[in-house]
Amino acid sequence: MREDYYVGAYWGPRKETALECAQRAELFFHMLARCDPTFAQWYRGGRGAPRELPGHPVRPVVQEWEQLFLHGRNRTDAGKKVIEDLGFREYVWNAKKERTRIGFHCGAYSPWGGPNSCLLEPPPEGPVRERLLCAPLLAEILTSMATAWDPDFAMATSGEMLDLVEKRKWEVRVGWLTYLSRRLGTVPPLPAPVRIEPVGKLGWLLTLSPERMTAHNPEHVAFTAHVREWLDRAGLIERPEPPPPGE
Structure with missing residues (x-):
């Protein structure tokens, strides 16, 4: 019977700017790319993505991640005002099939908004999943998370x-x-x-x-x-x- 494995890092309230979170993301994706070939390129959603690609390509650079985090700020339902203390949210994936998904919640400093986190979900099935779910590779992924995000x-x-x-x-x-x-x-x-x-x-x-x-x-x-x-x-x-x- 299949189990839903994941790799998650969590930390408490930590006030950080979009730029500071982007610097952590840049380091994280550079380290992650050395863990497995499928981690070399990531994509985001949005209109106008090329049909042959899983989404809009995301470059692992500070400038791009800063803009993604600013776009992913929490806002009020009425008036769409930014809720500063709830930080930033964003997620990306790396393929159309057998995709690994990564979600972020960072820069939050409200004690009631849930923990800051970095969550990696391997594909639900297939050879990529089987390759990722081994202790040495998971140790590299966890080390990358710990080094970049200090959870x-x-x-x-x-x-x-x-x-x-x-x-x-x-x-x-x-x-x-x-x-x-x-x-x-x-x-x-x-x-x-x-x-x-x-x-x-x-x-x-x-x-x-x-x-x-x-x-x-x-x-x-x-x-x-x-x-x-x-x-x-x-x-x-x-x-x-x-x-x-x-x-």
């Missing part, structure tokens, strides 16, 4: 696994591969076969297993849950809930 945490997992392991709405999520920022604390020793690697001076990358971890394997679910508990006891899982609106 609080990131992980590669499936929605099905997350449903089985996550216990609180507001918590650091643990998956097959997990990145933890040093801001969260210190990673404790973990049992084999977990591999812990530093990501520069930013944090650590945890690979729970060299083989694909699936929600349909009870041993994989149990081990992921145990690692989450060890990290929770070390104070790395709990996140503060945002205050009620208006406070």
